[in-house]
Amino acid sequence: MFAKTVSRFLVGFSLFFLLTLSACNTQPPSRFEQAQQESIAAGSKNTAVSPNAVKGSSLNQFFPAGGGEYERVFTQEKDGFVQAKLKFQGKDVAILAIFDTISNPDAKKDFQGATEQINGFPLIEKGTNNSAVLVGDRFQVSVRSTDPTFGKEQRRQWLEKFDLAGLSQLK
Amino acid sequence: MTKPIYQLVDELPENNITVMALKTLDNIIPGQWENITNFEEMIRRVTGETDEQMIQKIGERAVWLFNDKTQGYQNALWLYQTVDKADYALGAAALANKIGEKINLFGFLNKITPNNEKAQVIDLVIKIVAELVAFCQINGLPGDSINDFVAALAEYEKESLVRMAALVCFDAIIPFGADFVLTIQSTLAKLSPQELNQNPVFSQVSRFIPGDNPENQLQFITESFEAVKGWMISFVTSNAITRSGIMANLHSFIEFSESQFDYLAAFLDITTNYFEHTGIQSIARSLISRAMFEV
Numbered sequence A: 001m002f003a004k005t006v007s008r009f010l011v012g013f014s015l016f017f018l019l020t021l022s023a024c025n026t027q028p029p030s031r032f033e034q035a036q037q038e039s040i041a042a043g044s045k046n047t048a049v050s051p052n053a054v055k056g057s058s059l060n061q062f063f064p065a066g067g068g069e070y071e072r073v074f075t076q077e078k079d080g081f082v083q084a085k086l087k088f089q090g091k092d093v094a095i096l097a098i099f100d101t102i103s104n105p106d107a108k109k110d111f112q113g114a115t116e117q118i119n120g121f122p123l124i125e126k127g128t129n130n131s132a133v134l135v136g137d138r139f140q141v142s143v144r145s146t147d148p149t150f151g152k153e154q155r156r157q158w159l160e161k162f163d164l165a166g167l168s169q170l171k
Numbered sequence B: 001m002t003k004p005i006y007q008l009v010d011e012l013p014e015n016n017i018t019v020m021a022l023k024t025l026d027n028i029i030p031g032q033w034e035n036i037t038n039f040e041e042m043i044r045r046v047t048g049e050t051d052e053q054m055i056q057k058i059g060e061r062a063v064w065l066f067n068d069k070t071q072g073y074q075n076a077l078w079l080y081q082t083v084d085k086a087d088y089a090l091g092a093a094a095l096a097n098k099i100g101e102k103i104n105l106f107g108f109l110n111k112i113t114p115n116n117e118k119a120q121v122i123d124l125v126i127k128i129v130a131e132l133v134a135f136c137q138i139n140g141l142p143g144d145s146i147n148d149f150v151a152a153l154a155e156y157e158k159e160s161l162v163r164m165a166a167l168v169c170f171d172a173i174i175p176f177g178a179d180f181v182l183t184i185q186s187t188l189a190k191l192s193p194q195e196l197n198q199n200p201v202f203s204q205v206s207r208f209i210p211g212d213n214p215e216n217q218l219q220f221i222t223e224s225f226e227a228v229k230g231w232m233i234s235f236v237t238s239n240a241i242t243r244s245g246i247m248a249n250l251h252s253f254i255e256f257s258e259s260q261f262d263y264l265a266a267f268l269d270i271t272t273n274y275f276e277h278t279g280i281q282s283i284a285r286s287l288i289s290r291a292m293f294e295v
Helices: A002-024 A033-042 A105-113 A152-161 A164-168 B005-010 B017-027 B039-047 B052-067 B073-098 B117-139 B146-153 B158-176 B180-190 B193-198 B200-208 B214-238 B243-250 B258-271 B274-291
Strands: A070-078 A081-088 A091-100 A116-118 A121-125 A130-135 A139-145
Touching: A033 B052, A070 B117, A070 B274, A081 B274, A091 A152, A105 A121, A105 A130, A116 A152, A121 A152, A130 A152, A130 A164, A139 A152, A139 A164, B005 B039, B005 B052, B005 B274, B017 B158, B017 B243, B017 B258, B017 B274, B039 B052, B039 B274, B052 B073, B052 B274, B073 B117, B073 B200, B073 B274, B117 B146, B117 B158, B117 B180, B117 B200, B117 B214, B117 B274, B146 B214, B158 B180, B158 B214, B158 B243, B158 B258, B158 B274, B180 B214, B193 B200, B193 B214, B243 B258
Parallel strands: none
Antiparallel strands: A070 A081, A081 A091, A091 A139, A116 A121, A121 A130, A130 A139
16 A cells, blocks of 8 residues: 555656656757657667578678779678778769668568669669669668769669679578 | 667767867868767768658668667767776866866866876777777677778778877877887786776776687787787878877867876866767767668
8 A cells, every 4th residue: 555655656756757857858859759769669689680680791792893993892791781882093982782671671662663673673763862772572782872973873883783683592 | 778879969069178179180180070969960961861751761760770789889889988988077077167268287287197107008908999899899890800990990080080080199199109109019018917907997898808808808909909000100100190289289278388298198088088979979870871771
C-alpha cells in the first residue's frame, strides 16, 4: 500500500517536473526526434543493421578499379556496406557505394517505378546528384557526384563498371 | 544512455576556448575546418542534398545507425570523450566567463601545474591510439590495423585533419618542441607497463587497446607511434610548423610569455576538449556519409 502511494507520488511528481521542464524548453523538437524514440524502443543491438547482412569485405571485389587518372580509395567497410571515393587527377569527384538492403528494405521501394536499366538492373536518379541501380533485388549500388564536373553521364558510366552480374550472385 | 547524434552535434559550442584554439590552426591547414554545430546543416553539407524528403530519410537512418551498438560509433564517441576529459571540466568551468576577452596566462600560473614529461607523453600516445581505434570503429576496420590507419591518415580532412593538427601542435610541438619525436621515443623506451597501467586515462581506455595485458598494450602503443611518426614529421615539415609560429597564433586570444610553453601546454590541456568536439563532428560526418547510401 505504502509502495503504491509512494509510486503514485513519484509518477505525479515526475509528470509535474517533466511538464514544467518542457514548458521552459524553448528549443523546438528535432525533426529526427521520432526516429530517435523508435530506435530506442527497438533496442540497442542489430536494430539498424541486420545480422544477416553480407560481410562488408565480400563487397569490395565488385567495385570498379581506378585506372588512368582515376584513383579509387576505400573509405568505409561495415556490415552490408562498403564505400569508396573516386578521385580524378587527385581531386575527389564522386563516392561509390554498395549497400545490402536487407538492413533497410525500404530503400528498394524507389526502384519500383524505374524506367531505365543498366545491364538489366533497374536504374534511377535518387535524391540530388546520385544515381543508383538495384542488383538482384537486394544490393543498391550508387554513385554520388561530389564535384560539379562529374555529371549524370559519368555516374552511369561508373555504375556500368561495377561487376553487377557478379554481385547479383552474392548470397 | 548516450544522447542522440543530432543532439550531440546541436549542443556543440559555437565559440569557446576549444573553438578559438582550433581556429588558430587555420593558418596551417587553410579552409579545412568549419565549426559545424547543427546536425541538419551537416547533412546538407555532406550530401549536397536539396530534396527535403531525402534529408529526412538520411537523418533518420543516421540516428538508427548511431544507436545500433554493434556498429562501433558509440565506442568511438566514448573514446573521444574519455581521452579528453581528465582535466577539462575543471579548466572549462574556471574560464566559462572569459570568452570574448583576452585571457592572461599570468593570472592562472598558480592554478596550473605543468605535466611532467612522462605524463605528457602518455597523454599524447594514448590520444594517438584512441584516434586509431576510433577510426577503425567508425570505418569498420579491424582494431589492430595500424597500417590501414596510417594509409588513411593521408586522406584525413576537415574535422579529422584539424584534430590531428591540434594533436601535433598542442600536444607535441608546444610541450616538446621540434625534437618531439626523440623525446617521445626516449620516454616510451623507459616507460614500464606498470607505470602505463597507473595512468588514469590508460586504465579507462585500456579495454579498447589491442593486447591482453599492459606489456602487450605498451608494445602496441609504441608500434602505433612508430607508424604514425612519419606522418607527423612530414605534416610538420611540409607545413613549416614551429613552436614560435603556433604560439604566435595563440597570442590572438591568450597573453603569455614565450618561455611559458609548458604552462601554455597545461593550460590548453585543461581548457580544451578538441578530441571530443571534433570527434563528434567526425562521427556525424561518417554516419551521414554512410546513411545517404542506405536509404
